[in-house]
Amino acid sequence: MTSTEFTDLPDLAARALGGAVVAANDEFFAEKENLLNPGAPEFRPHTFGHKGQVYDGWETRRRREPGHDWVVVRLGAPGVVHGVNVDTAFFKGNYPEECSVEAAAIPGYPSPDELADAEWVEILPRSPLRGDTANLFPITPGQRFTHVRLNIHPDGGVARLRVHGEVVPDPRWFAGMPLDLAAMANGGIVTDCSNRFFSAPNNLLLPGSAHDMGAGWETARRRDDSNDWVSVRLAEEGVVRQVVVDTTHFKGNAPGWFRLTAGTDPDRPQDWRELIGRTPLQPDTCHRFLVTEFEPITHARVDVYPDGGFARLRLFGELTPGGRERIGLGWFDRLPAGNAVAALTEDAGLSASAAEVVVSKRPLTGADGLRAALAAAAVSEQAASDVERLVLG
Numbered sequence: 001m002t003s004t005e006f007t008d009l010p011d012l013a014a015r016a017l018g019g020a021v022v023a024a025n026d027e028f029f030a031e032k033e034n035l036l037n038p039g040a041p042e043f044r045p046h047t048f049g050h051k052g053q054v055y056d057g058w059e060t061r062r063r064r065e066p067g068h069d070w071v072v073v074r075l076g077a078p079g080v081v082h083g084v085n086v087d088t089a090f091f092k093g094n095y096p097e098e099c100s101v102e103a104a105a106i107p108g109y110p111s112p113d114e115l116a117d118a119e120w121v122e123i124l125p126r127s128p129l130r131g132d133t134a135n136l137f138p139i140t141p142g143q144r145f146t147h148v149r150l151n152i153h154p155d156g157g158v159a160r161l162r163v164h165g166e167v168v169p170d171p172r173w174f175a176g177m178p179l180d181l182a183a184m185a186n187g188g189i190v191t192d193c194s195n196r197f198f199s200a201p202n203n204l205l206l207p208g209s210a211h212d213m214g215a216g217w218e219t220a221r222r223r224d225d226s227n228d229w230v231s232v233r234l235a236e237e238g239v240v241r242q243v244v245v246d247t248t249h250f251k252g253n254a255p256g257w258f259r260l261t262a263g264t265d266p267d268r269p270q271d272w273r274e275l276i277g278r279t280p281l282q283p284d285t286c287h288r289f290l291v292t293e294f295e296p297i298t299h300a301r302v303d304v305y306p307d308g309g310f311a312r313l314r315l316f317g318e319l320t321p322g323g324r325e326r327i328g329l330g331w332f333d334r335l336p337a338g339n340a341v342a343a344l345t346e347d348a349g350l351s352a353s354a355a356e357v358v359v360s361k362r363p364l365t366g367a368d369g370l371r372a373a374l375a376a377a378a379v380s381e382q383a384a385s386d387v388e389r390l391v392l393g
Contacts, residue, residue: 006083006138006164010184013148013163014038016206016215017076017185021058022147023112024071029059030157032071035150041089041159057091059157068153069096072115077167077185078105078146080334081123085162086135086150095131096152100124103145105336110147119338120149144168144334169235171328171393172347174319179238182300182315183207187235187327191266191299194228195219198309201230210311213249218309228255229303234315237264237298237323243276244314245302246286254283255304262297269301278305296320324393325367332370332391333363348386354379358387367392 013019015036024032034057041056060069081103088095101124106115123139129152148163167187174186182188184205193201197220203210210216219228240262247254257280263272275291281304300315319327332340337359344355354377361373370391374384 007085007136007162009082009164010077010167010189010202011162012075012077012079012081012165012167013073013161014076014206016208018207019076020074022072022074023115024058024069026060026069026155027058028061030055030057032058034058035071035158035161036073037160041087043090055090055157055159057089057157057159059091059094060152060155063155068151069155070149070151071161072112072147072149073161073163074147075145075163078144078170079165079167080141080144081139081148081163081165082141083136083138083164084124084148085160085164086129086137086158087160087162088129088131088133088135088157089159090132091157091159092131094156096129096154096156096158098126098153099129099135099158100126100151100153101137101139102149102151103143104147104149105143105145105339106147107339107342115147118147119336121145121336123148126153141166143336144331168331168334169327171324171331172390174324178316179318180314181234181236181238181240181317181319182232182313183235188315189233191231191233193217193230195307204230204310204313205232206312210246210249213253213309213311216250216309216311218250218253219304219307222307227303227305228307229301230313231269231299231301232313232315233266233299234297235323236319236327237296238317238319239294239296240275240291240300240315240317241294242314242316243289243291244286244312244316245281245289245310246312246314247281247310248284248286249311250309251283253308254310255281255306255308257281257305259303259305260300261303262300264296264298266299269299272299272301275300281310296323298323319393321393328391328393329364329366329370343390344387348383348390350377350379350383350387354383
């Protein structure tokens with residue numbers, strides 16, 4: 001995947017998804033939390049505080065001993081990393097010479113001390129940095145991670161860190177709760193749109209309410225007879241029962257109408273069904289609609305007429321059995337081995353030795369692959385049933 005392609009993927013570390021900077025060894029000149037600020041870095045020359053020029057980023061003091069500086073970020077949405085952007089904007093004489101990135105998968109809510117003792121995997125080897133530049137590094141995708149650690153060599157400042165990748169949700173959290181099949185945190189993603197002039201379409205799938213128009217999706221003004229649209233791939237195959245189209249903050253630039261279509265073949269949208277026909281929208285309003293056609297879908301498209309923007313899209317429903325099975329297998333296959341063994345022993349009651357046998361058979365080829373792995377581990381019928389419930393739902 002090229003740098004241009006990976007930057008189109010969600011930022012797993014985004015504050016809007018729940019990302020946070022949880023630890024750093026030094027932040028003498030500029031606070032570590034600036035790394036995840038949502039906007040572009042800013043700079044005001046000759047703005048000095050008690051420690052020097054004020055920078056919109058994270059900056060450490062000058063090292064007088066061997067070693068390097070580091071900062072740890074909790075991903076808002078755990079997933080598979082495809083690339084990182086280490087942006088040194090405005091750091092010209094004080095940027096690090098090199099950087100490296102490590103990742104870890106730690107369940108629960110670990111403290112900084114627990115993170116220090118975690119097993120870290122290098123996903124970006126030590127690489128040169130340029131000053132005042134968005135340094136883009138593609139990364140070979142692999143395991144599902146929850147945290148990343150940026151190392152800078154030897155010291156200096158970085159304005160922003162973006163960790164682009166594929167969300168891999170934990171399906172254990174899906175049980176017994178309303179499920180937004182389009183939510184980015186659940187694995188939904190925008191696959192295409194007609195126009196993204198003012199803001200990014202993936203904003204539509206972020207959690208919570210938009211704080212202003214810039215936190216939604218807005219197109220340029222149309223001067224032709226066509227209309228704008230956005231397409232979404234759901235977390236997995238499911239049945240949609242309620243739709244939310246939220247135009248909050250869009251007062252003079254909300255669409256006049258919208259239409260929702262959906263289907264299972266992304267290459268043949270002409271065969272998709274209409275879930276909601278062309279319907280008027282009001283400005284600055286959270287609209288809710290019931291869906292009466294309960295057929296499984298994997299993709300959806302919102303057409304807006306003629307143009308404009310809205311803040312959030314929600315597609316509430318439930319996964320089909322096949323969708324739950326695939327999302328569970330995808331999660332289990334991408335867990336680091338230790339996490340997968342822990343899930344089988346703690347949540348399904350397998351012995352450590354049996355769990356290690358099952359984990360060694362990954363990647364699993366569907367439900368049959370899981371059952372073959374359980375047979376190889378010689379687990380009891382009850383234990384096999386518990387594992388299938390955990391992974392397949």
